[in-house]
Ligand code: DX5
């Protein structure tokens with residue numbers, strides 16, 4: 001099965017966001033990856049609801065919203081209203097992760113859990129069947145354009161094993177430093193969805209780049 005590709009609009013030109021949205025709409029990309037940062041959970045602030053509103057108006061593909069914020073429970077309803085189809089919270093930001101996931105699903109969204117590079121796969125063993133998508137961070141969250149952490153390959157392999165052993169239907173998404181070289185080994189390790197920001201938006205031909213990432217064989 002070809003990979004799903006979720007271009008990260010964090011790397012788009014915000015002075016001409018519509019052009020970035022149109023590029024994704026007319027490309028082979030599958031989702032819009034939307035990085036929300038609060039300056040507390042991560043050392044950076046990205047954007048919030050006004051930008052999401054603009055996105056929702058023009059995006060013709062699912063909004064894959066990656067919350068890098070503390071206390072995500074406070075905003076679940078608002079993100080649903082803002083158009084999120086998949087809402088991903090960080091494992092490290094949730095004290096009552098099971099409750100948070102139920103709440104996301106209750107609001108009619110798919111529920112994702114992101115794990116930082118230092119968080120072991122084993123931490124998900126007792127919750128994996130409740131997770132629609134695990135977002136494996138292959139950089140420390142906070143900024144686009146960072147270098148891919150190679151240990152991610154091993155984590156994806158172990159996550160895939162956990163999913164199979166648990167008879168779960170969870171999909172694996174990888175985020176951070178994804179490029180034309182690591183897409184194929186990530187797919188072989190078990191990734192289903194790749195997020196890419198810098199690689200796509202700094203490419204001379206973003207649509208061709210998306211096409212390659214989708215089918216890197
Ligand atoms: C990092 C974000 C990523 C980022 C990916 O905190 O979660 O989604 O935008 O950008 P690249 O592909 O440039 O690493």
Ligand code: ZN
Nearest residue numbers: 035066175195
């Ligand atoms: Zn992200």
